[in-house]
Amino acid sequence: MFTLRSLAERSSLSLTVLVEGRPGAMDEPVAWVHNTELPDPSPYVREGELVLTNGLWLGHVSSAQFVRSVKGAGGSGIVFGLRAELSATPRGLVDACREEDVPLLEISIEVPFTAVSQAVADMLADERKQALVGMVRRGDALATAISRGAGAGGVLNVLRRDYDLPLAVVDRMARSLGTAGADLDADQLHAVATGLARHPPALEVELGEAGRAALFPVGAVGDIDAALICLRPLRRLTSAEREGLEQAARFLSLEVAKQQAVQAIEMRFASELLEMVLSGGSRAGEVPGRLRAFGVDPGGPLAVCSVAFAQHETATLHGLAEAIGEFFAAEGVPVVAAGGTQDVVAVLPWRHPEDGLPPMAQRLVREVERRFPGLRPVAGLGGIASHAAELRPALLQSREACRVLARTRTGPRVRAFSRLGTHRLLLGLLDAQTSRRFSAGLLDPLKDHDARRGGDLELTLRTFLDHDGQWAATAAALHVHVNTLRNRLAKVTELTGRDVGRTEDRVDLFLALTIDAID
Structure with missing residues (x-):
């Protein structure tokens, strides 16, 4: 990074610091150098440029006016070049720079301004070269992490080798896919998911006590499916840090796409299992094997829970099956969660009394409601099947109970088929x-x-x-x-x-x- 201090430390330029300016000014990035003798250079000086001048304007404006002009344009400082007619920097210019907190450096008569321009060009070229080398090196490390199955956490660890930043990866379902130096709670995860859902996605999100965080979208299969989160606002990130985060976000898209492919395969297998149970016949013999593949014992008691959204006319929302699967994973219960056109059916082992199912379903409904704010989830329960061969009646009962509840604006969120009033069941059969x-x-x-x-x-x-x-x-x-x-x-x-x-x-x-x- 090119700064006034790094320029002053180059002995070949023989620069003398006369005024350091405001605190930190000597260490701020400098955009470029600008040689001018105009009395008012402000229309031509860009933000962050270093002004080089021999003071030929001294007979036209005061030093104070010139310094205010440079400061007003956002110049990073002034380098005054001595000449035969002026062997010392004017006292008025030194006082004006001190008054305005503008850095002032003096260059000897033997060193031309072209030497400063050449030094700056060399420094910027070297800086860019190092940045490109770093990007290539980091790209190799990221590709290695992805290919070795290190996941999102591995990508974050690579990034943390270069930048000491608190990082996390969160998908649009408010799930944490990986963290490094950051620990997000449920509300913060939801805030990130809300920011991702905007069109276009938010560039920053407010995370309560953690403050504002920068959001770098991670795309997969054409959509924004996750985000790389840095617990720093964008204004506090250097350009190098932002480039590194953007690079990591591109590699994370590969990891997210891989996870989505795995989930799609699992969902297809789960949906096929649902069809096998409903169709019966020859395919019913494949049900036990499919259940075992999901860690569900087909020889023991099985419960069925169907979940849908009340008064929701469109198809089941994307991510509902995943949310249900994650709920049961947190409960330590293996499950097959299969998405239908209007509901998601969960099949799980149940070796407890049947009256323990409704409280579990109530917890599930609350978790789904947290994931999908503004909607009203309901859950229907079928009877307990003693083994896989008896799943079909329990599945049909749970879906029918769910369908009846989904037509209500108020009332219970969870009901077992056996607890539904007969009149409600009959009404459910009507158009x-x-x-x-x-x-x-x-x-x-x-x-x-x-x-x-x-x-x-x-x-x-x-x-x-x-x-x-x-x-x-x-x-x-x-x-x-x-x-x-x-x-x-x-x-x-x-x-x-x-x-x-x-x-x-x-x-x-x-x-x-x-x-x-x-x-």
Whole structure:
């Protein structure tokens, strides 16, 4: 790195430091040198350039004006060249530089400015040469680390040999793929994933107590799938450090692509297992072998859990199966997580009482919700299969329970098939459009009446059915007189054509309210 101090230390230039300027100014990078005798060089001096001058402007402007002009342009300092007519640097220039904290160096009359320009060119060329040599050397080391299977952590270790920086690699699912000198918690990992999800991806992310961190995207198969994180803001990174980080990010794309290929193969095998279980027949004989490949004992009890997102019409979100797999890995439970079109099915060994499944599923749902903020995950549980040959009924039950829960805006997040009400199972078999039409035909008149009159007919009907048709209990819950309740329910009968005093009409109204709650 070319600095004023490194220039002053070159004995061949015979430079004398008269003013060091502000603290650290002598050690800041210098962009280039600029020879000028203009009274106001500011339009032509670039940020970080060192101004060379013989002071021919002295008869036109004061030293203070010239120094302010150089400082205003962002010049890194001034080199004053002595000449026969001026054997010492003017006192006014020294005072002005000291006043403005601008570095001032003096060069003897025997040394031409071309010698300074040549020295600077040599220094910059050598610096660039060293940077290129370092990049080639580091590239070889990175390629070796990748080829030997060192993973993301190996890439970071190579980078840390050159730069003492806290580093981590995080993918778009908020998973840590490797760290070196950095330890990110769950919230910080999520902040990185959020930054990656932006279009275009963020260049910096705020990580709470760790401050701002620089983000270098890692692309694989055309997308941004991960990021190399440096726990330093971009402004505090040197150009060499940024080049090194960008180089490492390019090599990390190879590692991420390799991991994605492995995951894709595993997901394909898991999906094939799901098809084998559902299809039965000759392929059912392959199920035990596939289960063993995932570390699941096919001869012992097996549980099935299906996960989906409520009120989410599109296909299963990318990464859900991976998130479920990581949850069970953290729990120490081998699992096969296979993605369907609208859900992900997890098959796992279960040698505990069946009532232990719902709490485990609740923890799973909370973890999925943390990974996919803004969505409402639900989980359906099937019965326990005593061995692999009995998986099909448990799988179908778990998916059906999940499908019923996924149609609800509120209510339980986890349910076993055996705990679902019969009416919900029957509604789950109906076409959604048909059931909505049935519900709207009965309830829309009540909703319209309540909207126009500010009434409570729908609330009254719900409360009446919730209290099993008991007049006194319903009136007390609504804080109204029984006669008022009778008048309201009479209006319900008039608007819907259903008499709440008849069992079959109550069933229609109850189903209409249930469908309304689901949709």
